Amino acid sequence: MKVETKLALNNMNKNKKRTVYTIISLILCTTLILTTMLLVSSIRNGVSENSNIEYNDYHVILKDLSAERFERIKNKTYIDKIYIQKNEDAPLEKANSRVSLKANSTIYLKYDNINKVCQYTDDIIEELNLSELEIIEIGNICKFNKKMLAMNGLIDINIEIQEENLKCMTRFNYSPIISLMVTLIIVIASSLFIFILYNAFLITINERKKEYAILNSVGGTEGQVLKMIFKEAIAMSVIGIIVGGVLSVSLSNIVLSNINNILNRAGYYFRLIIDIKYIMLALGIIVINIYFSILIPSLKASSTSVIQGIRNNKEIKNKKRKTILERILPTEGKVAIKNIRRNKSKYTLIMILLIINITTFISVTTYTKYERETANVIAEYDVDAEIPIITEENINSNNVNYKNIFKNYEIKYGKKIEYIEYKATTYKHFLVEPTSSIVNNSGVTIYNENAKSLKMIIIALDDNTYNKYIEKIHAKQGDIIIYNNVLYTNNIKNEREYKYNYSHAINPNANIKLTLIDTRVEDNENDLANNYYKAIETTVLDRECILTDEIIDGYNEVKSWLYANNPTLFVNMETYNKLTKEAPKLFESTDGYLRVKIKCDDIIELKNYIEEINEEQNLNFGIDYYTLENEYKLIYISLIEVILKVIMTAIIAIGIVSTANIMNASLIERKEDFNVLYRMGATKGNVKKILIYECIYVFTKAVVISIILSIPIIYKIIKGMENVLVLNKLLIPYGSIGIFISAMFIISLLITLWSTKMIKEE
Numbered sequence: 001m002k003v004e005t006k007l008a009l010n011n012m013n014k015n016k017k018r019t020v021y022t023i024i025s026l027i028l029c030t031t032l033i034l035t036t037m038l039l040v041s042s043i044r045n046g047v048s049e050n051s052n053i054e055y056n057d058y059h060v061i062l063k064d065l066s067a068e069r070f071e072r073i074k075n076k077t078y079i080d081k082i083y084i085q086k087n088e089d090a091p092l093e094k095a096n097s098r099v100s101l102k103a104n105s106t107i108y109l110k111y112d113n114i115n116k117v118c119q120y121t122d123d124i125i126e127e128l129n130l131s132e133l134e135i136i137e138i139g140n141i142c143k144f145n146k147k148m149l150a151m152n153g154l155i156d157i158n159i160e161i162q163e164e165n166l167k168c169m170t171r172f173n174y175s176p177i178i179s180l181m182v183t184l185i186i187v188i189a190s191s192l193f194i195f196i197l198y199n200a201f202l203i204t205i206n207e208r209k210k211e212y213a214i215l216n217s218v219g220g221t222e223g224q225v226l227k228m229i230f231k232e233a234i235a236m237s238v239i240g241i242i243v244g245g246v247l248s249v250s251l252s253n254i255v256l257s258n259i260n261n262i263l264n265r266a267g268y269y270f271r272l273i274i275d276i277k278y279i280m281l282a283l284g285i286i287v288i289n290i291y292f293s294i295l296i297p298s299l300k301a302s303s304t305s306v307i308q309g310i311r312n313n314k315e316i317k318n319k320k321r322k323t324i325l326e327r328i329l330p331t332e333g334k335v336a337i338k339n340i341r342r343n344k345s346k347y348t349l350i351m352i353l354l355i356i357n358i359t360t361f362i363s364v365t366t367y368t369k370y371e372r373e374t375a376n377v378i379a380e381y382d383v384d385a386e387i388p389i390i391t392e393e394n395i396n397s398n399n400v401n402y403k404n405i406f407k408n409y410e411i412k413y414g415k416k417i418e419y420i421e422y423k424a425t426t427y428k429h430f431l432v433e434p435t436s437s438i439v440n441n442s443g444v445t446i447y448n449e450n451a452k453s454l455k456m457i458i459i460a461l462d463d464n465t466y467n468k469y470i471e472k473i474h475a476k477q478g479d480i481i482i483y484n485n486v487l488y489t490n491n492i493k494n495e496r497e498y499k500y501n502y503s504h505a506i507n508p509n510a511n512i513k514l515t516l517i518d519t520r521v522e523d524n525e526n527d528l529a530n531n532y533y534k535a536i537e538t539t540v541l542d543r544e545c546i547l548t549d550e551i552i553d554g555y556n557e558v559k560s561w562l563y564a565n566n567p568t569l570f571v572n573m574e575t576y577n578k579l580t581k582e583a584p585k586l587f588e589s590t591d592g593y594l595r596v597k598i599k600c601d602d603i604i605e606l607k608n609y610i611e612e613i614n615e616e617q618n619l620n621f622g623i624d625y626y627t628l629e630n631e632y633k634l635i636y637i638s639l640i641e642v643i644l645k646v647i648m649t650a651i652i653a654i655g656i657v658s659t660a661n662i663m664n665a666s667l668i669e670r671k672e673d674f675n676v677l678y679r680m681g682a683t684k685g686n687v688k689k690i691l692i693y694e695c696i697y698v699f700t701k702a703v704v705i706s707i708i709l710s711i712p713i714i715y716k717i718i719k720g721m722e723n724v725l726v727l728n729k730l731l732i733p734y735g736s737i738g739i740f741i742s743a744m745f746i747i748s749l750l751i752t753l754w755s756t757k758m759i760k761e762e
Helices: 003-014 016-051 067-073 114-128 132-136 146-151 177-207 209-217 222-266 276-302 306-311 324-328 331-342 344-377 392-398 402-413 463-473 573-582 603-617 628-669 671-679 684-721 734-758
Strands: 060-065 079-085 093-095 105-111 142-144 154-162 165-173 385-390 418-424 428-433 444-446 452-461 480-483 488-492 495-499 513-518 545-548 568-572 594-599
Touching: 016 177, 016 222, 016 276, 016 628, 060 114, 067 114, 105 114, 114 142, 114 154, 114 165, 142 154, 146 154, 177 276, 222 276, 222 628, 331 344, 331 684, 344 628, 344 684, 344 734, 385 603, 402 603, 452 463, 452 573, 463 480, 463 545, 463 568, 568 573, 628 734, 671 684, 684 734
Parallel strands: 452 568, 480 545
Antiparallel strands: 060 105, 060 142, 079 093, 079 105, 154 165, 385 594, 418 452, 418 594, 428 452, 428 513, 444 452, 480 568, 488 495
């Protein structure tokens, strides 16, 4: 065995505590990088396995496409796959650009780049040259594989009319987030890795400077010292990488298990994938980081002169200046500040670690808070689904009784389903008197003699819901309730911006009288439509109108863009039925049909159940699922949240261990300083107070700097979220941040007090 190897092993054995600290730092840093790579490879492969299944990997569906239109789009270079469905009952058939259609068919397209779904779809829609009627019905003509797109990060994707043009819009595109996150994590982890290992090796080398200097004095060369240091590093690195690799596999399995618990309701499952490409990349990063971490300290050690190595006083600096803080602090506090100045490099390292921990926590928790809150606020519905229209005819023809279906579901899964029956109309015109009560002309039609009407949708509530509503707003039985808050939206590029700025359409202090009117121009009528109306004689509306800003549970959609710019009328079922009988010509065929809103614990499970019974019993029981897409959205956000929290926890753990390491080494180097204090009459209690003051000073400074650094990060998060939703309040989790900072202070204090055990009074 060569002499350098023997000396390296002897040094490691001689200072076991320092060796253990360095190996722990290596293990934690290795675990962080390997776990990140394992999660990335597993999630990417999992998304591909779960969603890119043959015949289910399409991005967009074009309904009832003619042969001529298919010819115009089939050769687009960005189309990767084409599936054709000749009729509703036919299976999907894989095709290529050479195929020709014989009749109208439904076409399923997969693009070559999922991140450009909106861009490619816009191009196809432009190529189709849709008619005016088709533009109105675009939502039925062009559909998306929303489940697959949501799991790849494209949330709330739809075709909408924007400035008289059709545009593919998505609420937010998370698809680049994993790639961006991986890049940032590698950069941050590598920087942290080098920083921590550099300091771990630097501390180890500084403690042995005397030994290296003596070795030089007896004939040891710089090359031998370098070899000895590198062999120590290699031995510790091998242990760190092996243990870190085992831990990263275990940690990745735990994280994936939590992710699967989140995703299993959506039918997704991720398994651990050990991709050799990612492993080699991770190992390459780790080895490079270790090399650069040890290079500079080892060069310093090998070139240290004998005298300087024995004195070991190169870093001691003492600047003579007195701050206001020093004047007001007791003696221990003054000594603490002077000690921090004399050992500035050590305390700067501790401060940087604290800043990294606190800033990381503030940034991650704020980001996840905004994502979760905006996902909830943006939801247009506070019910999960709806049975659109129920009549005696469709019940008899389909042999469907929704109450029996829900009852069987409750028995099978042991979960309660709530349902609310109601009826609704399309927009109706109501003459409003006095006209002075109207303070916002949005949705208002002006007639001769300054008569004004407002368009309003009428919603008839079942008795139970109506009674809850009037009790909530302190109204009387039979009153007409006018909900008059208005939501405005703006479409920006390929994203929708929601501005929750409410404006009251009707003055709440006015005594409102409503008259149902017919605005349709009769045959041979020469008057313009906006100057013509016919009042409908009815006594049903001769009752008190209650204006309110509050909405009853289950009808959150009237606050959304679907009902923008117009108030909504709520009445009981009796009033509604009387009104439809007295003015039958004004109510369309779909008006007056019963609809049912549904609330359940698990909308994904309910959807799967409905599909199952439709197939088993050959039913045609249709439901509109309102919160299904939002569930996928929340699932995706939860996935990102789990990954970010795991990484954040790893960074914090590394920071705490490294802080303990640096603090421990600093106190060992200052052993002689403490002995001087003891000889001057200081007690162990005085020394503890000095160290506590040092801890408080460094921690307070770190917190202030962290908050300053977090402000631009939070600002960028908020500005980024404004593409999704403009909120009138900050969603910074002050409580969680306060608890974390307090916990970090307690941990720092405990590390300080624990480190004082090695200071022996002489």
